Amino acid sequence: MKNPISEKILNHLEFLGYQIxxxxxxxxxxxxxxxxxxxxxxxxxxxxxxxxxxxARYKFEAIKNIPDIYKSINEVxxxxxxxxxxxSKNQEDANVVTIEAFFNGYEKVAFGSFIDMVESEISxxxxxxxxxGLE
Numbered sequence: 001m002k003n004p005i006s007e008k009i010l011n012h013l014e015f016l017g018y019q020i021x022x023x024x025x026x027x028x029x030x031x032x033x034x035x036x037x038x039x040x041x042x043x044x045x046x047x048x049x050x051x052x053x054x055x056a057r058y059k060f061e062a063i064k065n066i067p068d069i070y071k072s073i074n075e076v077x078x079x080x081x082x083x084x085x086x087x088s089k090n091q092e093d094a095n096v097v098t099i100e101a102f103f104n105g106y107e108k109v110a111f112g113s114f115i116d117m118v119e120s121e122i123s124x125x126x127x128x129x130x131x132x133g134l135e
Contacts, residue, residue: 005106006030006046012111040122052103054118058126060095072132076125082114083121097129
């Protein structure tokens with residue numbers, strides 16, 4: 001991995017119980033795809049300027065009412081502290097909710113808290129969206 005903090009982040013994610021599914025070195029960023037049986041699967045990009053971008057995606061079979069989902073996602077974005085949420089359709093026409101968050105640099109305690117907060121917000125708000133029409 002090209003960025004010096006990438007290895008620290010990789011080790012920290014493994015310590016938190018994530019399995020490394022894929023590692024990619026790119027000219028612009030290092031990429032980690034991590035999975036966890038009890039948490040969200042994440043895509044983590046570590047850019048050269050030490051910005052860490054975390055992405056999670058959830059696919060849903062159906063949506064009961066698309067205008068209500070847009071309204072609910074707007075409410076989630078208003079309420080959430082560190083994540084931003086988006087609804088879209090992918091190439092296979094599946095309903096996808098994308099969650100993203102940013103972190104700057106790496107400091108062990110702060111990064112661990114950041115990942116915990118991301119997971120906490122995902123757990124909280126994905127349940128809210130399921131109650132409001134995602135299946």
